[in-house]
Structures are given as C-alpha cells and as structure tokens.
Amino acid sequence: MNSRGYFLIFVFTVFSLILLGRLIHLQIIKGEYYYEKSEKNHLRVVVLNAPRGNIYDRNGILLAYDKPSYNLYTFPYITKKRLKILERNLKRILNIELSKDIKEKIKKGNSLKVVIKKNLTDKQIEKFFRYSYLFTGIYLEVQPRRIYTEYARYMPHLIGYVGYPSEKELKENPKLRPDTLIGKSGVEKIFDRYLRGKYGTKGMVVDALGRIKEIKWENLPKRGNDIYLTVDARIQKIVYEAFKNTGEKSGAVIVFNPDGYEILALLSYPIYDIQKFSDGLTKEEWKEIIKNPYKPLLNKALKGIYPPGSIFKIVVGLGALNEGVITPNTRIYSGGKFKLGNFVFRNWNLGGCGRVNVMEALETSCDTFFYQISLNLGVRNITKYTKLFGIGEKLNPEIEKRVAIVPTPEWKRKRFGKPWYPGDTIVYSIGQGYLSITPFDGAKIIAPIANGGKIYRPKLLKAVHNRDTGEYKETEKVLIRKLPVKQEYIKTIKRGIYLVVYGNRGTAKLLSLSPVKVAGKTGTAQVIRKKDPKQRVKKWKYQNHAWYVSLFPYDKPRFAMSVFVEHGIGGSKTAVPITKYIIDELYRKGIINEKY
16 A cells, blocks of 8 residues: 555544544543533523402402413514515414514523513404414413503593503513513502512423424412502592583692592593503504693693692681681781882782681681781791691602692702792792692691591502412501691681581582582682783683592591692682582582491
8 A cells, every 4th residue: 555545544543533532532521511401492481470469449340350462472483584584474364464673582582481472352362272283483471461441541640551561660670571560650650569470481492493392381470469548439530520621721630538648539631542552552542642732641630740839828728827826816907919119919809808707818818917917927937837747848758759849048049049038938828939739739838727636548459469379458548647736727817718618608608509518718829910900811731730639527627638730720710610520420429428
C-alpha cells in the first residue's frame, strides 16, 4: 500500500475516533442534560386562571360574578407555513381574523401561550370541534369571564371593572401574570385582595405539530372570596332613576347611613357601560366616551371637586356657636349687601333678610349674616371646624380618592404668593372662594348633624365570605372622633335646616310635600363671577352648580344624603327635585322604614 493509502486510513481513523468521542459525550456524559432539554422544549405549561369571588349588595343581590368563557389559544412555536394555513382556516371556518399583535406574539417564539380569540360563540365552539383536524396546535380553554348584573350597571363607578395588568402593574407586583384578570377600578380594585383567587397550572407534553400527547400534571385554581357591600342596590337604582328622569346632565349622589357612615348608594352621572369596559371596547366606542362633554368616566362623587356654596353654612354656623361668636338666639341685622372698606359683598337676595338668628339665617340662606359672623370667627377657626367634619381629610383612603381644597393663609401665600385678606374669609364663609369639595364631602357635612356629632370611617365593605371554609366575616364600624361641640348647638343647626323645608322663607319648600319629614340645606355655587347678579348665563358649562344635603326621617335620621348637580343653576331648582324623587320612591317602596 502506498503512502497515500496509509494517510487516508489515518485520517479516517482519527475522524472516526473524534466522532465516537463526540457521541459518547452527547449520549453518556451529556445525555441526561439533552434529554431534559428535549423534554422541556415539548413541555407546555398552561396557567389556569382562578374565578373571582362574587360581589353582592348588603341584601344578597348579586352584582358581579364569573361565567365560563371559551377562548382559543396557541403556543408561539408555529412555523410560518403552518401559521398561514391556520390563519386561513380560522378565517374561513370560524370567521376569526388574526390581528397583527397576535401574529407578532406568535413570532416571538417564547413558551407563553397566545390567546387568539376570547368569548367564542356556541356556533364557533361547535365548528371548532367538528373541524378540529384543521386546527392542530390550537386549543380551546375555559376561562372565567366577569359578568355584571343589571343592578351593577347602575353603579359602574362604584363597582369598577376588571382587565389584564399593565406593564407598570406587573413590575409593581411580580406575583401577577399577564393573563390574570385583576380589578382596574372601583370595588373590583379596592377589594381585589379578597376577590382574586389563586391560579393553577397544567403541564402538557406536545409533539412537533402541537398535539397533546400527555398531561403531566394539573393543579386546579382556587376561587376568590365573595364580598358583600354596604350598598343597597334598590336605593342605587332609585338614585340613578332620579337623575335620569329629571333630565339633568351631570352630577353625583351619595347616601350614607349616618350611624357608621355605611355607603348605601354612590352615583356618578352619566354612567358608562360597565360590561363593555370589562370585555373590551372598540376604538369607536372609546372615542365616543372620551368625547362626551359630561365626562362619564370621571367619578364625580369621589374625584370631582367643586365649590360647595351655601351647604357650607352648616359648618360655619356650628363653629360660630361653639366658639361663642353667637348664641342660638343672637340676632344680627342682615341686609342686601355688606360693606368692608371699599368692597361690597352682596346677599343672594338683594332685599336682605332683616334681623335673623342662625336658624333663620340657614332657613333663608342669608349670605350677609354669615359674612358678619365670619370676621369674628376668623379663617383659622373656619378651617378648624371644616377639618373636624373630615373635609380635607381622607377618612377612608381606600375609598376617597381626592382631598378637598381647604384654604389657609399659608396655603394662599404658597399657591399664589399673596396674603390672606378679610374678603377671602367672607367668601369662604358661604362656600365660595378657594374652598372646593367633593360631593362625597357633602355627605360628610350632613351626617354628623344627623347622628349627634359622630365622625366615622366611611364603610363600603360589609362582609367577606370564604366559600371553602364557610367563614363569613363582617366588618366593624369605626368611630374616628366626636365633634367637640355641645349637643345643643348641633340641635340648633338641625332645627335651622328643618326650617329650610318647613319655614315660611325656606329655600327647599318643595320637600314639605314629601310624605317623610326631612331637613337639609340648599347650595348654589358660582362658576363665573357676574358683574350683574341678575345676569342669566346660557352656556351650560358656565352655569352655577347646585347642591342639596339632607337628613331624613327628621326625628330619627336613617339617611344622610348629598345631591350635586353640575351646572344645575341652583339648589332649589335642580338638586331639591332630585332629592324629593329619591325620598318619595324610598317611601313608596317601603325602604324608608327599614333598619340598617
């Protein structure tokens, strides 16, 4: 054999030894590693989302629950050729088009599942099973879908809605998964810790075509807890109908049980479709909502702030009594205007009120009476009593989302770089100027007059029910403080707002026709300053805001209510008729006499 032949044998032998060594390395030394890797490549883990707990009103009326929903999903390892075939079959058979976003997720090639279509119809499900051989690599899963009942649709701002976590939420809470429904607003968000269950997992071995070959494991999800709210769905419906039937465009209503500040109803008007928000809006639907001038997405009850107008006279009157500025019998001449230096401050009634005490000043809503007592009471005392009522304070931070603007001389200097003038105190005393509150704060003003001066932590959650253990745990009412005032003075204010309805010069005499004895205070808050008080404003957005806060039944109040009508012209004109509608319906349906 020549040298060339030996050389070839040598090369072949060396090559064979290298190949053999590599095989030994792969099969014996690294065999287990590559086996595990191979298994991992074919093992697909599916997350089984847990049903959320139900939401009920205080009487057990169902507001929100989960219903099985059928979704199509796949894993992002499909070849381009296979994807085109599936895309064609989905369109032709199930009338489902793959969006660009879904196709991008599939192309990324990670092991997370990609949801192709949510909430399949019965017809689509039937066709999917009939032609399943054309959908290899696509799977059908049962997922919870949040359903809101008719009653819940009267309170979308209160109940809120669910959705998938944002990137920010995923970063803030590493335990969240991108495909887990969480509370995005309202009760769904506030009490998400109770409502959200614990997800399960299922491990599946699939072949190259995506067909399931084996179920490795299945850990079932754990359902969330049910919750019972303090809200009475019947009252909420009445409150909604009051706004709708009186034709007002925008506003809010809050109803408290004054004994414990249980929230019986909370309306922001106009409302939005809570079910569509949870399921997902089209671009057209979203545009329509955000272009609505009456801002249906804004929770006006908790997030809107407005000057309170004359309902604030309740706070100033009580403060003046308690500080000894006046007694219940002190009479002050209150004309049609009040001069302070070169400035003139007018009464809303240019004819004036005559010599009146604090009860009669509340009855007639006499501005000039409060102008005069405010200068002796002083800005710091006005602010002190405002804060004692819980205005400018989040008594329950879970619920209250915005704090009132309660001005002080320091606040004004910091904000505007100007000193506090006596004129600022004058307009402050009638709920104008820099003071702005939420409609929820309106209920916080009237409730202590109804319950004898107690300030509670507002309560929305009545109980939590764990279905697994059967435990039903009720929440307690929390007393924050008692107003440091004499009961005599609270009764004086209560008598004054009784005269608002039943006095000869009251500003809410319409309510005297109701079958229930009621007391309350009207408020009209200026939006723009008018040179001529008689000038009429035609444009809605420049009209005055309207308020009415009330307690009823008068002798033993079980309800404290704040009604706010955005640009409602005047409390007597719009807020009082809404109040009357609500009270009359509560009486007609027998709710007025129920104990809470």
